[in-house]
Amino acid sequence: MNATIRQLQDSYLTYLGQNPFIGSPKNLYDPMNYILSLGGKRIRPLLVLIGNQAAKGDANDALPISHLVEVFHNFSLVHDDIMDRADIRRGQPTVHVKWDMPTAILSGDNLLVKTFQIWSQYKGPHQNEILNDYIRVATEVCEGQQKDMDFSNPNAIVTESAYLDMIKQKTAVLLGAALKMGFLSAGANPQHADTFYDFALQMGMSFQMMDDYLDSFGDESKTGKKQGGDILEGKNTWLKIKSLELDPEKTKVLFDTNGDNRIQPVVNFWKELGLDKGIQELAQRYYQKSLIDLNQLEQWGYDTKLLNDLSEWLLGREK
Amino acid sequence: MNATIRQLQDSYLTYLGQNPFIGSPKNLYDPMNYILSLGGKRIRPLLVLIGNQAAKGDANDALPISHLVEVFHNFSLVHDDIMDRADIRRGQPTVHVKWDMPTAILSGDNLLVKTFQIWSQYKGPHQNEILNDYIRVATEVCEGQQKDMDFSNPNAIVTESAYLDMIKQKTAVLLGAALKMGFLSAGANPQHADTFYDFALQMGMSFQMMDDYLDSFGDESKTGKKQGGDILEGKNTWLKIKSLELDPEKTKVLFDTNGDNRIQPVVNFWKELGLDKGIQELAQRYYQKSLIDLNQLEQWGYDTKLLNDLSEWLLGREK
Numbered sequence: 224m225n226a227t228i229r230q231l232q233d234s235y236l237t238y239l240g241q242n243p244f245i246g247s248p249k250n251l252y253d254p255m256n257y258i259l260s261l262g263g264k265r266i267r268p269l270l271v272l273i274g275n276q277a278a279k280g281d282a283n284d285a286l287p288i289s290h291l292v293e294v295f296h297n298f299s300l301v302h303d304d305i306m307d308r309a310d311i312r313r314g315q316p317t318v319h320v321k322w323d324m325p326t327a328i329l330s331g332d333n334l335l336v337k338t339f340q341i342w343s344q345y346k347g348p349h350q351n352e353i354l355n356d357y358i359r360v361a362t363e364v365c366e367g368q369q370k371d372m373d374f375s376n377p378n379a380i381v382t383e384s385a386y387l388d389m390i391k392q393k394t395a396v397l398l399g400a401a402l403k404m405g406f407l408s409a410g411a412n413p414q415h416a417d418t419f420y421d422f423a424l425q426m427g428m429s430f431q432m433m434d435d436y437l438d439s440f441g442d443e444s445k446t447g448k449k450q451g452g453d454i455l456e457g458k459n460t461w462l463k464i465k466s467l468e469l470d471p472e473k474t475k476v477l478f479d480t481n482g483d484n485r486i487q488p489v490v491n492f493w494k495e496l497g498l499d500k501g502i503q504e505l506a507q508r509y510y511q512k513s514l515i516d517l518n519q520l521e522q523w524g525y526d527t528k529l530l531n532d533l534s535e536w537l538l539g540r541e542k
Numbered sequence: 543m544n545a546t547i548r549q550l551q552d553s554y555l556t557y558l559g560q561n562p563f564i565g566s567p568k569n570l571y572d573p574m575n576y577i578l579s580l581g582g583k584r585i586r587p588l589l590v591l592i593g594n595q596a597a598k599g600d601a602n603d604a605l606p607i608s609h610l611v612e613v614f615h616n617f618s619l620v621h622d623d624i625m626d627r628a629d630i631r632r633g634q635p636t637v638h639v640k641w642d643m644p645t646a647i648l649s650g651d652n653l654l655v656k657t658f659q660i661w662s663q664y665k666g667p668h669q670n671e672i673l674n675d676y677i678r679v680a681t682e683v684c685e686g687q688q689k690d691m692d693f694s695n696p697n698a699i700v701t702e703s704a705y706l707d708m709i710k711q712k713t714a715v716l717l718g719a720a721l722k723m724g725f726l727s728a729g730a731n732p733q734h735a736d737t738f739y740d741f742a743l744q745m746g747m748s749f750q751m752m753d754d755y756l757d758s759f760g761d762e763s764k765t766g767k768k769q770g771g772d773i774l775e776g777k778n779t780w781l782k783i784k785s786l787e788l789d790p791e792k793t794k795v796l797f798d799t800n801g802d803n804r805i806q807p808v809v810n811f812w813k814e815l816g817l818d819k820g821i822q823e824l825a826q827r828y829y830q831k832s833l834i835d836l837n838q839l840e841q842w843g844y845d846t847k848l849l850n851d852l853s854e855w856l857l858g859r860e861k
Contacts, residue, residue: 246681251688302651306644325625325691328647332621333684335651339658340677343670351662358659362565365652369570372644 225532228269231276235268238286239293244337254318254330255337258297261313266537267292270398271405273529274419277520280409284347288408291341291357292401298334299364301327306372335361348410356407360400367392374459381459383468387428395427402530415523422516422530429509430537435460436502439490451486461505462498469496510538544851547588550595554587557605558612563656573637573649574656577616580632585856586611589717590724592848593738596839599728603666607727610660610676611720617653618683620646625691654680667729675726679719686711693778700778702787706747714746721849734842741835741849748828749856754779755821758809770805780824781817788815829857 244255268289275285303309304317305327311317319327338361342354370389374381402423403416437446438453439462453460457478466474466489477489493499513534521527563574587608594604622628623636624646630636638646657680661673689708693700721742722735756765757772758781772779776797785793785808796808812818832853840846 246685248685248688248692250692251685302647306647326688328621328625329684329688329691332651332654333681335654336677336680336684339673340681343673343677354658354662358655358662361655362652362659365648365655366565366567366570369567369645369648372648373567373569 225529225536227529228273228532228536231269231272231529232265234282235265235272235286235289235293238290242290244333250322250326251330251333254301254322254326255334257321258301258312258318258330258334259294261315263313265293267296267397267401269533270401270423271408273533274402274405274407275409276529277419277525277527278406278409278411279526280405280411281347284345284408284410285405287341287345288347288353288404289401291338291345292397292404294334294341295338295357295361295364296397298331298338299368301331301334303368306368345408347408349407349413352413352416353404353407356400356404360396363392363396367394367396379459381464383461383464386459386461386464390431391424391428394431395424398427399424415520415525418516418519418523422513422520425509425513425516426534426537429506429513432461432502432506432509433538435462436499436506439493440499451490454486454489455483461502462493465498465501466493466496506538510534544848544855546848547592547851547855550588550591550848551584553601554584554591554605554608554612557609561609563652569641569645570649570652573620573641573645574653576640577620577631577637577649577653578613580634582632584612586615586716586720588852589720589742590727592852593721593724593726594728595848596738596844596846597725597728597730598845599724599730600666603664603727603729604724606660606664607666607672607723608720610657610664611716611723613653613660614657614676614680614683615716617650617657618687620650620653622687625687664727666727668726668732671732671735672723672726675719675723679715682711682715686713686715698778700783702780702783705778705780705783709750710743710747713750714743717746718743734839734844737835737838737842741832741839744828744832744835745853745856748825748832751780751821751825751828752857754781755818755825758812759818770802770809773805773808774802780821781812784817784820785812785815825857829853 239259244252246252271289271292272282272285275282275288300312301318304312305319305324309317310320315321317327318330322330338357342350342357345353367389370385371393373379374386374389399420399422403420406416406419407413435453438448438460439451441448441450443450453462457463463474463478473492477485477492480488517527517530517534520530558578563571565571590608590611591601591604594601594607619631620637623631624638624643628636629639634640636646637649641649657676661669661676664672686708689704690712692698693705693708718739718741722739725735725738726732754772757767757779758770760767760769762769772781776782782793782797789811792811796804796811799807836846836849836853839849
C-alpha cells in the first residue's frame with residue numbers, strides 16, 4: 224500500500240477515535256461504537272479523502288464527510304447482518320448476536336440518523352449537492368439490498384443485467400458517491416463531479432467481479448478464504464446466472480448435490496464453460512472504463528496519483 | 543371534533559394521497575405506502591399544520607413538514623412492530639407479517655431516508671432550525687425505544703422518573719417537535735418555539751397517562767378495547783411501577799397469576815392503593831402545565847383556538 228494512502232487511512236482513524244458516539248442508554252450507544260471499531264480497509268472514508276485531495280481541498284472539510292459515509296456503511300452492515308443471519312463480522316460477533324435483534328435494529332436506525340447530524344454540522348463547500356447525492360445513494364443502497372433479497376428467493380429468475388444492476392446499487396454507488404462527495408468538499412467545479420463518481424463506481428464493479436472470481440477460483444493460500452463459499456451457499460452470482468443461462472439442467476443437477484461435495488464439480492464445470500475467463504474479462508472491462516475516467520480527470524488537471532494507487536491496491540494490480 | 547381540525551386532517555390526507563412513494567423494487571416501496579395507508583388519527587401532521595396556522599403561516603410550507611413527521615412516525619411503527627412482535631396494527635397485518643422481517647427492516651430504513659429527502663426539498667422558513675429539531679428528536683425516539691426494551695427485561699428495576707422519561711422520549715417529544723416545526727414553518731419568532739414544543743409535550747404526557755388509566759380502569763363499552771391489556775402483558779407501566787413501590791410482595795403475587803385471571807384482582811388492588819386516582823392526578827398535572835403554555839402563547843398573540851380544540855379532543859374533554 225502506498226504511503227500516502229496509509230496516511231489518509233490513519234487520519235480517518237484518528238478522526239474516528241476523536242468522535243465516538245456519546246449518549247444513553249448504553250445498550251443503544253455501545254453497539255454503534257462497537258461496529259465502527261471492528262476495522263476493515265476503510266475504503267469509503269479513504270475515497271472521500273482522496274477525492275478531496277485530488278482537487279486540492281481542505282482535509283478538514285473532507286473528514287466529517289468521510290465519517291458520514293463510513294457511519295452509513297456501518298448502519299447498513301448492522302441491518303444487513305440481521306437480514307443475512309450473519310453471526311460473525313471481521314472475526315467478531317455481529318451486533319444482533321452480541322446484543323439482540325431489537326438492539327441491532329435500533330442502533331442501526333440511530334447510526335442512520337447520526338449521518339444526517341454529521342451532515343448538518345458540515346460547513347464546507349457544496350453542502351446541498353453533497354446532501355442530495357447522499358440521499359439518492361442511501362435510497363439506492365436500500366433498493367439494491369431489497370433486490371438482493373428478492374433474488375435469493377429460490378423461485379426468482381435473475382438475468383445478468385438485473386444482477387449487475389443490483390450489485391451496482393448495493394455496493395458500487397456508495398463508492399462512487401464517497402469519491403464524489405470528497406471531491407465536492409474541495410469546492411471544485413461540480414461539472415467534473417460525475418466523472419469522479421463514475422471512476423469509483425467502475426472500480427467498485429471491477430473489484431466485486433474479481434472478488435466473485437477469487438471466491439470460486441482463487442488460491443486459498445493467497446485469498447485466506449475457503450474456496451467456493453458462494454457455491455456452498457448456492458448464491459445467485461454472475462457465475463451461477465451465466466451457468467444457468469448456458470446449461471440450466473446440468474447447473475441444477477450440480478447444485479442439487481449437498482454441501483461441500485458440490486464445490487469442486489461446479490468449479491470444474493464452470494471452467495469447462497469458460498466462466499473463469501468470462502468473469503475476469505468482465506472485471507477487466509469495468510477496469511478499462513475506470514481508466515477512461517481517470518484519463519479524463521488527468522486531462523482536467525486533477526492529481527490522479529492516489530486514485531491510481533488505490534485502484535492498483537484494491538484490484539490487486541500493485542507492482 | 544372541531545370542523546377546522548377535520549379540515550386540516552383532510553388537507554394532510556389529500557397531500558398524502560398526492561405524494562405516494564414511487565420506486566422499485568415493489569417489495570421495498572409497497573410496504574412504505576402500505577403502512578402510511580393504514581390510517582389513524584394523524585395527530586402528528588395535524589400538530590404541524592396547527593402550529594403553522596397558530597402563527598398565520600403558509601400551509602404550503604407546513605404540508606411537507608407534516609409529511610416528514612408522519613413518515614418518521616410510520617418508520618418507527620414498522621421497526622417497533624418487529625421488536626414488539628406485534629402482528630396487527632389498526633386491524634391489519636403489520637409489515638413484517640404481511641411481507642417478512644428483512645423487508646420490514648429495509649422499508650423502514652428507506653422511510654427514514656425519505657424523511658431527509660422531504661426536508662431537503664423544503665424551501666420554507668427556518669430550514670436549519672427545523673432540521674436540527676428533527677434530528678434531535680429522531681435520536682431521542684431511538685433512545686426512548688431502547689429504554690422501553692431495557693425496561694421490559696424481567697430483572698430491570700424501573701423507577702417512576704426513569705419510566706416517565708422513557709415515555710417522554712418515546713412518544714411525547716415527537717408531538718412537541720411536530721408542533722414546534724409547524725410553528726417554525728410559519729417563519730415566526732423562533733424564541734417562542736419552545737413554548738409550542740412544551741405545550742404539545744405536556745399534552746402528550748397527559749394523553750399517555752389517560753391512555754394508561756383507561757387501559758386498566760376504562761369502561762370497555764366506551765373505550766372499545768378489552769380492559770386490562772397492559773396487566774395481561776405484565777407491562778411496566780406507571781401503575782405497575784407505583785404498585786411495586788408501595789407493596790412489592792402483593793404486586794408480585796398478583797402478577798404471578800397467569801393470563802386473564804390476574805386482571806380483576808390487580809385492578810381491585812390498584813383501586814385499594816388509590817392508583818386509579820393517582821394516575822388521573824398525574825394526567826391532570828401535565829394538562830395543567832400545558833394550559834400554562836397555552837396561556838403564554840395567547841398572551842404573545844397567537845391564535846390558540848385550534849390548540850385548545852385539539853387538546854380537548856385528545857384528552858376527552860370535549861364539551
